[in-house]
Amino acid sequence: TRSAHWRSPTEREVKVVSERLVSFVQRAIMAIRYRVEPVGESARLVLQSELVTNEQLPDPGRDPRVAAVLERPLEPVEQDCRDMRLALLHQTRHSGIRVASAADHTIEAPQGVPVSVESEISPEWGRVTVTAALKPGQKLRLVKFLSYGWSSERSVPALRDQVAAGLTGAMHTGWEGLLADQRQYLDDFWDRADVEVEGDEELQQAVRFALFHVLQAGARGEERPIA
Secondary structure, three states: OEEEEEEOOOOOEEEEEEEEEEOOOOOOEEEEEEEEEEEOOOEEEEEEEEEEOOOOOOOOOOOHHHOOOOOOOEEEEEEEEEOOEEEEEEEEOOOOOEEEEEEEEEEEOOOOOOEEEEEEEOOOEEEEEEEEEEOOOOOEEEEEEEEEEEEOOOOHHHHHHHHHHHHHHHHHHHHHHHHHHHHHHHHHHHHHHOOOOOOOHHHHHHHHHHHHHHHHHHOOOOOOOOO
């Protein structure tokens, strides 16, 4: 969870709270919830949610570790946009691995507040733009559900169906359902895996931090965990 109180160059102020999770329970599912609230005076808010491939990155300078990074490594295969659902499917240029991603959204605004939604798609990016005029204290909530998958063997329709099914399942579970599943999974993990160190709080934190990284690396490794 991250919170920010931001003042624009025109002296308008907004509060933004973002919450993010990568599901340990549902395969290849992520979700982000944004809550935006004007402060002091009314404001017209515009939220943009995107899927982007081959994003332009900053100049890496002389760092030798990034010398071999490919320029625009993903080639478009297909894209789709329906209502607030975006889908992109690409293929790596040399290895031929197909990579699919999809996103869908839910929006919650105060009663009586009109909300405008516009969706766009291109071979390398998709965007959903949400616009609403809010008074101080009113909140605009947007939840973004994402599904992703990859394969060097499965067909384009199979990969497309995989991410679509995963996204539909996440939407059915909903944000609160994903949070509840995440809490239960982590409760079970710490009940079985926690190591308690007495008398040294910093060492205790370090041990638990390392255990959590082990969990993240292997929980959805699908027999291919990070070393």
